Amino acid sequence: MKVFDEKHIKNVAFVGAHRAGKTTLSETMLFEAGLINRRGTVEQQNTVSDYHEFEHQRGASVFATPLHTEWRNYKINIIDTPGLDDFIGEIMSSIKVADTIVTVINAKHGADIGTEIIWNYIDRYHKPTLFVINKIDSENANFEMSFNSLKELVGNNAVMVQYPIKINGAQCIIDVLKMKCYKFGPEGGKPEKLPIPEDQIEQANTLHNELVEKAAENDEELMELFFENGTLNEDELKQGIKLGMLNHDIFPVFCVSALNDMGTGRLMGFIDNVAPAAADLKPEQTIEGDILEPKLNGDTSLFVFKNIYQPNLGQITFFKVMSGEVKANDKLFNTRTGESETLNQLYIMDGKQKHAVQKLTVGDIGATTKLKFTETNDTLASKAEAGTIKPIKFPQARLTKAVLAETASEEEKLSEALRRIHSQDLTVDLSYNNETHQTLVGTQGELHLATLSWLLENIYDVKAKFEAPKISYRxxxxxxxxxxxxxxxxxxxxxxxxxxxxxxxxxxxxxxxxxxxxxxxxxxxxxxxxxxxxxxxxxxxxxxxxxxxxxxxxxxxxxxxxxxxxxxxxxxxxxxxxxxxxxxxxxxxxxxxxxxxxxxxxxxxxxNPKLLEPIEHMKLRVPDQMIGSVMTELQSRRAIIQGVEIEAHYQVLKCTIPSAELSGFSNQLRSLTQGRATYTSNFEGYNAVPTHIQKELIKATDLITT
CATH class of the missing domain: 3.30.230.10 (Ribosomal Protein S5; domain 2)
Incomplete structure (x- = not known):
């Protein structure tokens, strides 16, 4: 397989709300590039990306899946991610190693709540981002609404590069960067390139000038050229857009129909020629404070962003080459454990298909198998004393359950399975409460918990029961x-x-x-x-x-x-x-x-004995218009509101709440705010239990003991 240098490798993560069409878009890209000769569909359960049995059952992505394609002498590594924030760990690990984030939006819904939730994570990482409005040819598609909703979300830095029109019933896309009209046949594929229709020239010129001005703002030389010539040529325009993306000041907006293969080739061309590569991004900083330059002649350094376990292959470890190059049979050191690992084989993964390669260079994404001491967030390096790449900070668990095996003889098997799952998915929180003698597992929500249960039963062959955790009273x-x-x-x-x-x-x-x-x-x-x-x-x-x-x-x-x-x-x-x-x-x-x-x-x-209950200090981030209903819900759970601060279109609410009242709160908060509110909580101390609740707890204890 061809080896690409760091300037010709582009790593993109496809993110977006549920049902935006990310899996279909990645499938179409592989088809366009000739990597597959037949496009699968989510409905037929035959896409390269959604290959997992649990994804087939759900009819949607659950796991982030690395793929690759080649387009005009560039290699594009694609990571297709889930659309639900129950699987935010999969999304965040993909954002960490991507050079550009491709956020896919359903033209029927615009930048909806799911888009907003994911955007908050993208913005935190400050990664170059472009938006793709998908399903432009579907019934009830509304490109203008979608674009306006996008501007409401990210501001005026969203700049239109393309917009769709119909000409005599045929789907067309006006491209204001190249100033071309692309006309597609009913089957999509390669379009006919046409001049921009006369009735669209004024709008196209206006949008082109907006794009030029936005691009020129990102570089003094480009600004001087713009003032001197009144415009920028295509190469200068591409340079300005790339700089704007790197500065998080430009978010180019494209339009496609992934299902009908319209506009995907042009999108891949933009990713090739304009979207930043690993070599363009700011160097990584290690935990020790050193700077890790993405250089081919540097010492080898790999960042492990994902682990999965497959019964027939064992553990598959996914990594990005942050510096140098890695070859098959290389011996590297885990900077966390100090243990050495031999990478006997290297692969490029396309879903469940693995392609053996002899080496991977800086900027590339690959996989290996059968590592003994390496987990997600680890750094593998050619030198034992090498710096450790800063880990991904995953969000706190929002739902906690006690877990136990259905049969006592399987407790040890359950413990080992949970340990493996945690090492692969760090958003699964695992602990043991010495007071209640319960194993506790924390997840991002009910769907995440259902996935965990499925993995235990179908991958690790152990049936588990989940129940509300006991409260540690005093x-x-x-x-x-x-x-x-x-x-x-x-x-x-x-x-x-x-x-x-x-x-x-x-x-x-x-x-x-x-x-x-x-x-x-x-x-x-x-x-x-x-x-x-x-x-x-x-x-x-x-x-x-x-x-x-x-x-x-x-x-x-x-x-x-x-x-x-x-x-x-x-x-x-x-x-x-x-x-x-x-x-x-x-x-x-x-x-x-x-x-x-x-x-x-x-x-x-x-x-006069008194029962004390554990109290959590909670910090919530709630949309302005929903703060009232959230405060009402909190007060119904005996929370004490301590203060509210304004943060953009959100309000940050601080309160204390009894641990006993947190059961079901995550689901209720999601329901009240349509998933837009987030929260963190930490143990604060113990407070007296109200008298009527104390009587109920004593009575319940008496019933158990008798």
Whole structure:
């Protein structure tokens, strides 16, 4: 297979809303270039991109799929991405390694909500971007509406390069960069090149001049040429557009019918001749602060942006060559783990089809198999001390579920499958809660969760159940109380005897030492579940031997590990052991441990015990017109609004909300805002549970234990 240099490799990610036609466009490009001799369709489940069984079931892209095509001495690597933000991890990893983002818009819907959600991520990465308005020949297509909605989204930097017209019923495209009219037959394909019709010349000239002015703004020399000549020639115009795309100041807008192969060849020509290549982009900065130049003669450096697992092939690792070149059988070092990896084979992937190659040069995208120590976001380099490329920062999980295998014998198999899935998809959050003894899995939404479930069952052969996670409550007290307990047991031979008198009080940082006691010793225990136990020895006259005090504290700590109200951890209590009795023969450690535990439990129940619940601090980004309904929803979930700030057409709302109220919130927020609102949340602390809810929780615990 032909090897291309860094100036003749173009990496494009096709992004856009669900049903925009990204998969069809990529299929048509492969057909136009002669890489395939028959175009598949999503409906017939035979496209190169959507080859996965789960995608066939859903009738839409779920995974980002690398493809490639060759067009007029250029190699175009295409990554076809899903259109739903449940799969934002697939989209973000593709944006990371793309040189140009091709955002596809359905001409029937314009720049809709799905486009807006994805645009927010594109804009964050500041990547060169062009827009393609697809389905221009479909019923109810409205190019003008689509273009205007696009300008509302990205501003006046959206510049029309093409627009569609009909001439005697035939679909045509006016190109104001080349100032040509392309007329297509019913089957599409290669168009007839015609002069621009007279009734379109005025509009075409106006749009051409707008394009020239916008291009000239990006370079002083071009601006001087523009002032001197009143225009720019085609080459100068292309140079200005490329600079504008690199500066994120120009977003060229094209139009196509991907299904009927109209305009795709011209789009590929623009990607070849104008769209930036890897060599044009700003160099990558490593975590260590070094600059990684995309040079062919530099040290080899690969960035791993995606991993997938296939039963017949094992793990397939996708990478972009950031510097130098990589050859089959090269030995590279993982800069995260320090382990060496041998890339026994190199491939260019077209969906599930792999094409073996001997080497790949800087700027190219390829794949390899059977790496042992490499995961998504890793850097592979020819030198062990090489810099690590900055990783992709994936969004926080929005939906968390507890997961367990349907049969206990498969728990270990489930654990390994989840570990593999997480290593491939870093938007799947995996953790274990030591308090509730649950494995927790976080996803981007219900559809992402459904995909995870499908992968577990069909790829890893393990059936899993998902349920709401248990809430990690805490128990504490609100007032002081005293109690005593005598433990006495006689069953032949030495018996058991221990009596403990103690007082408990709520504990808070900086509180004064207890009054009315003779303080003989103090131990502060930092509890593993947060909070403190402060234990005072106040024994006078030796009524309890010093050696039994650790056993009393041990009994208290055991109760604190499973509180008497809901079996939750107890926190922030101080205990004064001030009196008791012992027996010269029958007293021992177990006796005082039991006595201490019972006395503490009795005192705790008499000290106005209170249940505490975990609280999250939440930050939401909500469209202006939807803020009212979102605030109402939050308040219905016991959230406390802390403030609202304005950010463009959005409002940033900050609040605290009980963790117990987050169940179903992600789906409800998506429903209320049509998917336009986003949020992040972080654990903040514990607050008291309202009395009526506390009663319900205690009752539920009693029912479980009985």
């Amino acid at each position: 128990e504490t007290i609100q007032r002081s109380a005293t109690a005593n307990y005598r433990h006495k047991k006689q069953s032949g031979g030495s018996g058991q005897f221990g009596q403990v008198h103690l007082k408990i009080e709520p504990y808070y940082e900086g509180m004064p030492e207890p009054e009315g006691f003779s303080l003989r010793g103090k131990e502060v225990v930092d509890l593993p579940w947060d909070g403190k136990l402060v234990f005072y020895n106040c024994i006078v006259g030796g009524v309890i031997d010093q050696r039994y005090l650790p056993s009393i504290m041990k009994g208290i700590l055991e109760v604190m590990e499973s509180g008497p109200m809901t079996k939750s951890f107890i926190r922030d209590v101080r205990v004064m052991v001030y009196d008791g009795k012992m027996h010269p023969v029958d007293s021992n450690d177990i006796s005082f441990k039991i006595a201490g535990a019972h006395a503490f439990k009795e005192a705790f129940l008499n000290a």
